[in-house]
Amino acid sequence: MQEKALRIKYIRTLERCSKRFASALKNSNFNEELFVVCREQNIKLLEKCEKIFLDSTYSKELEKFVNDCCYKNYAFNELIAKYNFLEKLKNANQYKKEKHKLKIYEY
Template identity: 55%
Template sequence: MNDKAKRVKYLRALEKAANRFALALKKEDFSDSIFASSIEQNLKLLNKCEPVYLDSTYSKELENFVNLCCFSQLDRFELISKFNTLEKIKKQNQYKKTKHKNQLYDNLFS
């Protein structure tokens, strides 16, 4: 398997784990035992793929969030806020195309 395929597989596994953690954290009937079983399932998923070097800010923060969920003793609300900042970073990288770009220039020069 080449490097790009390994990277994509690792990123998909990280995103899947992060989304599972977020769903477990945001449930109304949150319990530590259910979250612990979620950690075990996600660790099995992550152990299947080989970790690779990540260079973008989003992917680094994604990896940090998953590691925090798995290996730290932060409480539920701190983890939710970390996930929310992760989502902010993800949305910053997306952009909207201006629909009528030519009209903008026409208004400036007329």
């Protein structure tokens, strides 16, 4: 049970970091100095949490996005593209189109 709790805590920490990065990136007047401050705060937050092996595709991409933002220097457009891909992956798991939902009512 403890491993499950640690995994949930790690995923929540990653999501919190990604939301902070997203708000910094989506800001209309993007400032590199503020992004560096956000990066330092997120690194401190990640150091408090123990790393756990993740096996779902969304959680792996989430971890990759946060690590790319924290430890690598990518251009602004590349980070936006990575975040958009992450959101697309998250939304793909949530929505499912019903192909023939009106045929249920035909007799």
